Amino acid sequence: MIMRRAFTTCFFSNTLLRFPIHATTNTITTIPLLRLHSLSQYHTCPNPNHIPNHLSEFEQLLLEKSRVGFDKLDDALRVFDKMLRKKPLPSVIDFTQLLAALVKMKHYSAAVSVFSKMCSFNIAVDIVTYSTVINCCCHLKRVDYAFALLAAIFKRGFVPNVVTYTTLLRGLISQDKFLEAELLFKNLLKHNQVEPNAVIFNTIINGQCKTGNTSQAMMLLRYMEKKGCMPNVVNYSTIIDSLSKDRLVDDALGLLGEMSDRGIQPNVVTYSSLIQGLCNLNRWDDITQLLKDMNRHKISPGKHTYSILVDAHARDGKVRDAEYLIELMIRRGQNPDVVTYSALMDGYCLRGELDKASVVLRTMRNKGISPDAHTYSIFINGFCKKTKVDTAIHLLEEMTLKGLTPTVEAYNTILDGLFRTLRLDEAHKFYKKMLNKGVKLNVVTCGILLHGLCWNGLVGEAMSMFHKMESCGFVPNIQICNILIHGLFKDGKVDEARNLFQNILLKGLRPSVITYNSMIQGFCQEGLLDEAYKILLEMEEHNCLPTEATYNILIRGCFKNKMYDGGCLFIDDMVAHGFKADASTASIVFDLLQLKEQDPALLALQKKFMP
């Protein structure tokens, strides 16, 4: 949940990790110079009619997919050529529609080329054309070019409209420049440069949600209303989705109620977001209720909704139910897509049933659906779980070779797999490869590195890496601290662990129950029972309730340090809370009972366990 946040995926600094902000090789500076007929170079890909037998299923499917895409591009370009020869020339609107068609096919660089050719032919363009091309630049991750076009708009005396600015804001946000976007937006409002509507507000609301500031997004929702811009179903749905992802589903349901009070009809997206949130909390009864509500409002679940449900069941191990849901959606006229099938494959992979996942892959292929980068990630994860890291690496290479960009998740999974199989050297090399490829590292990568180093007895390295990351502006989350605390205690570095723990609050983080448990376990191991006990008091003070694990750790700690009275007290406490001894604690207790020591506390314990 935290991982999806753009700003926690931030910045190990460039200096430390030599992490390129963006590959400078992929500029579009050259695109305006590209002559249109040279676009036929796109056809130099292997002839799909000559697919060699040794290609994998993944590879064959990719070739087919690309063939379809390129044919359409070719059509569009032929139309453009025809338009250029027409006399009189078609209107700006016709040309802009052609650009829109290219955008729809995601051929952004081709669209930019067409635009530059239009300019060189002195075809009149308008603000709409400019906005379209700005959108293309943003998709090509060249926000700098987008702003250069904005300058051109001013220079030619056009006036940017709300669409132009919305596109630019989205471009900034997609490049993790949310603060810049927010600043631009504020200035636009301050100087009345734009009449804000629900869409431009939603762009900022969405940015706030994606950077973990759902409450600010909520405030902006109230603000737009105050400014006389009525929030619509999209504004509400954006926030409802974010709340659901923050596990605040009840707040999200509250907003749903507010919508109906105001006569704003929720749609399938609104409901899907809520269902997703409820799935994460396993609130199946509420899900059933929402599905009934949808039915009552004549909103039928879409492909997306079914995918969410398939995913939830599959992750919960209920692959049979997930299979049934897919049958059901087909019966109801919704065609499962690559996401739906991938969710099912994920379910099988998580159960270690890779053969069954492969069967699903074949089913999907037979329906003409190609695996995507996420499908690969799922199999990579499956193989890593089975410690078949080499196969996973092979898959990664295969997808790269075939033009699919592996996600950071795929890289992370393999990096973790290498550490877990104690292939330290290779992990190091692989990490370097990630940096070279310009993979956008995130907080998970950081956790894997630190955990991997600690696990392999290199706590010192982990700590110095952590400090360097921090000094470069990396903001750790509580899981990162937990990894380090665990590692420090494992290496007997009690003072450093204590120090890190005390700094957690200063970093603006809240210790989790795992943090407290790790501290208690660490102190127990070192025989510092009173410090362990202080942590227990501290966690209660901070409204972090001890779990079964907390008691087990404390009880084991007491007995290992021959503090039988204390151990018995904690057993009473644990029982009073309805918790049970785990296998490890139980075995210690039974071992103790075997001893003939006539310790009074042990006798009492004996009575408790053998009435």
Place this chain on the structure above:
DNA sequence: CTAGGGTTAG
């Protein structure tokens, strides 16, 4: 003719 919300990893 142009812009907005819902699916993935430790």
